Amino acid sequence: TIGQITMTTEMAMTSLATSGIQQLGPALNSALLIGRGGATIAAASSLASAVSSATEQGLLLRGGIKINKKQKEAQVEDNNVLGMPPVARSVLCMAIAMALHYLGYSFARPTTMALFTSEKTGYAGNTAALPLAMAFISPFALVLLMGYGRVLEKFGPRGALMQTSAFCSAVLCSSAFLIVFSQQQGWELFDIPFVKFVSGPLFVFRESYVALLTSQYWSFIASTLNPAQSAKWFAPIAGLTSFTSIVAGLGVKEVVKKLGLPGSLLATGSMLLASLIAANGAYSIAEKHGFNPADEHFKKQAAKEAKGKPKRGKQLEATEEENMVAKASKLFKRVPVLGALFMEILSSQGLATLLNVCFVSKLSSAIPDDAERAGWMGKFFALINVISMTLQFTALPQLMRFLEPRYLWRALPLITILFTTFQSFQVDPSLYVVSASLLAMKALEYSARRMLDEMVYVPLDYESRYVGKEVIGVFGYRFGKSAMSLALSAINACFGNLEIQQLSFLTSGASFLWLSAAWKLSNLVPTRKEADEAYSKRK
Secondary structure (H helix, E strand, C coil): CHHHHHHHHHHHHHHHHCCCCCCHHHHHHHHHHHHHHHHHHHHHHHHHHHHHHHHHCCCCCCCCCCCCHHHHHHHHHHHHHHCCCHHHHHHHHHHHHHHHHHHHHHHHHHHHHHHHHCCCCCCCCCCCHHHHHHHCHHHHHHHHHHHHHHHHHHHHHHHHHHHHHHHHHHHHHHHHHHHHHHHHHCCEECCEECCHHHHHHHHHHHHHHHHHHHHHHHHHHHHHCCHHHHHHHHHHHHHHHHHHHHHHHHHHHHHHHHHHHHHHHHHHHHHHHHHHHHHHHHHHHHHHCCCCCHHHHHHHHHHHHHHCCCCCCHHHHHHHHCCHHHHHHHHHHHCHHHHHHHHHHHHHHHHHHHHHHHHHHHHHHHCCCHHHHHHHHHHHHHHHHHHHHHHHHHHHHHHCCCCCHHHHHHHHHHHHHHHHHHHHCCCCCCHHHHHHHHHHHHHHHHHHHHHHHHHHHCCCCHHHHHHHHHHHHHHHHHHHHHHHHHHHHHHHHHHCCCCHHHHHHHHHHHHHHHHHHHHHHHCCCCCHHHHHHHHHHCC
């Protein structure tokens, strides 16, 4: 049965993950001997041991329910079989699900970019194409967000993650087949190769789906660990995703050579199905042992029904659709830190868009071959993830022991300003100078900023973690990119295509805007003591 398969998968994954490697150093040493696939298990083992240890030291479940005698006995029984308590196993399964998601995404990112910038399948030489495509990301993300809201309301967090994962996998796989068939048959639409009508929307979809799924993985983890544990273990959990991204980045070129660009998309779809199984295992463990985050959702639904809901009809459906936008507006007023985080994300993603446009423009002219360009981009993002993973497993956990999050929020844009200012002073910045600015921004975003972002949600309520988080993660990120892309498109239309140095001046200005927004956010981010108190009040 499906339940037995899920249980077997869950036991197999957690057994592998507790194979005796206890810390990062041994994990990486083993990785050198057992290859890429084994390295993933080694890294997961190190993380599992850490989370397991933390859980055994008095973990309080979400909602403030202490582990009772019956649960302790269940934990002991499970430990005898699998070596880890239930909370650690559920967090590990979700971390593996997220790592598999990023493994696939790291194939999709360079693949979709190569398709989009190709002369045969995309829009090579058209510098206005990328900003225009990115302008569509925000509206499309809003459509995905509205769909997610409906599924979440009807099926809860678990059902929402299962259905959205399956949907994204289906889109990627069907796009791969459509690209192959359209090229083989020579399909055209309005005298334009049909494949170009696939590569554009596919690029937009890839930019949108990653945040939709990532936010749901983190929502579960943030709902399971307390503020002190999140400060310690969020960085290593994110480090596991960096590790799998490195593996994918280094392997993209070989995969594309053997399977082609459509084959790389199929690999992404397959990874999403594997992540779905791991995520389902995480929710199964949580449900079995009484700390399922979805319980808060169904309690709210039961409370509404107890008050007496009107019969379902068009009026009720319109009220439920009453939207993510209305809910988010009320939520941001009630929880000011979320509104400040939304503005910080708009500014940071505006800067990221500018840096990305500089990078893609320079890369397209420097490396015209599609496969070579995809391989170069894969290695570039692998390097970003190497730096991110190093920070996530070493410096950041130590730093967060004594440094308040607000100070790190302020430091990130200051570091980026150094790179963008240097780039601005170059008349014709080289590919390596442009790449360095994007690398600095992305490495800080993937490591420190991702961790800080998730820590904001831990002491907050269910609506903030599952509704506010999706609005910010899916729409906020994409709206920041789309707004900047629309601005660039307008500038290109009025004054012609901007040169790299002109774009570099804009990146410096955007860096200071990010600094301003991050500083305002940092003043609202709670200290560790305040976060613990807020978390305790919800017990």
